[in-house]
Amino acid sequence: MRGKSRKVEALRGVALFGLCTEKELKDIAGLGDDLTVKEGEVLTAEGTPGQECFVVISGKATATVGGREIGVVGPGDCVGEMALLDTAPRTATVTATTEMEVFVLEPRSFGDLLDRHPSVAKRLLAVMARRLRAASNAPGYVD
Numbered sequence: 001m002r003g004k005s006r007k008v009e010a011l012r013g014v015a016l017f018g019l020c021t022e023k024e025l026k027d028i029a030g031l032g033d034d035l036t037v038k039e040g041e042v043l044t045a046e047g048t049p050g051q052e053c054f055v056v057i058s059g060k061a062t063a064t065v066g067g068r069e070i071g072v073v074g075p076g077d078c079v080g081e082m083a084l085l086d087t088a089p090r091t092a093t094v095t096a097t098t099e100m101e102v103f104v105l106e107p108r109s110f111g112d113l114l115d116r117h118p119s120v121a122k123r124l125l126a127v128m129a130r131r132l133r134a135a136s137n138a139p140g141y142v143d
Contacts, residue, residue, distance in 0.1 A: 053081045060098050
């Protein structure tokens with residue numbers, strides 16, 4: 001993926017960033033790097049410290065916990081997004097099942113962005129709260 005406008009388009013389709021404004025998406029797009037991941041390559045390894053987040057632009061990967069497949073990751077998905085907020089151990093291993101194109105975000109520059117745009121933090125918290133409710137089957141309101 002080349003060009004900031006392509007990154008903005010990719011980020012717009014990611015649920016984690018879905019509530020961000022155009023300006024915020026442009027700023028986020030300026031933070032990260034493009035990376036091509038080969039089939040069979042591990043993006044995240046369960047139990048290792050989280051050091052970056054991957055936004056999937058193209059390709060697919062499987063997520064496993066304890067060696068058991070828990071899901072498939074594809075375009076528009078984020079992998080390792082909790083690492084943007086803390087470096088706790090990864091909760092799953094994610095392995096590319098095809099060649100992938102990803103956009104990589106690291107916590108330090110993302111933290112700087114949150115300092116400049118506190119509204120991004122509020123938007124991310126809202127998305128994460130919804131995801132936590134959904135994961136725990138807690139009741140919530142539909143927007």
